[in-house]
Amino acid sequence: MSEEGDYRGRRWFLRTLAQGLGIFAASGGANALLPPKPGRKLEKSAVAYRDSPNFGQVCAECRYWLGDKRCERVKGEISPSGWCMVFVKETP
Numbered sequence: 001m002s003e004e005g006d007y008r009g010r011r012w013f014l015r016t017l018a019q020g021l022g023i024f025a026a027s028g029g030a031n032a033l034l035p036p037k038p039g040r041k042l043e044k045s046a047v048a049y050r051d052s053p054n055f056g057q058v059c060a061e062c063r064y065w066l067g068d069k070r071c072e073r074v075k076g077e078i079s080p081s082g083w084c085m086v087f088v089k090e091t092p
């Protein structure tokens, strides 16, 4: 590969890395992946919440489901047939 090709490859890599970090930071960054502090809930958008199941997984079967359209980890009204990326299967 030529020197110019190497230069373009590095520029593309650095630009893609910067864009990826920007998207990660805008979506809540590592905070979205860490357990919330007691009393603090996550925004729906930070956990990719949706009102429909994900391959059979639903909020009503999640360990964080509180009933009455509430969740221990996510803010707002939550559907029992919804889902988000924090889902953890409730074990009996």
Ligand code: SF4
Pocket (backbone or CB within 6 Å): 049, 058, 059, 060, 062, 063, 064, 065, 066, 071, 072, 073, 074, 078, 082, 083, 084, 085, 086, 087, 088
């Ligand atoms: S799947 Fe997400 S929104 Fe639904 S109960 Fe679990 S943590 Fe809450």
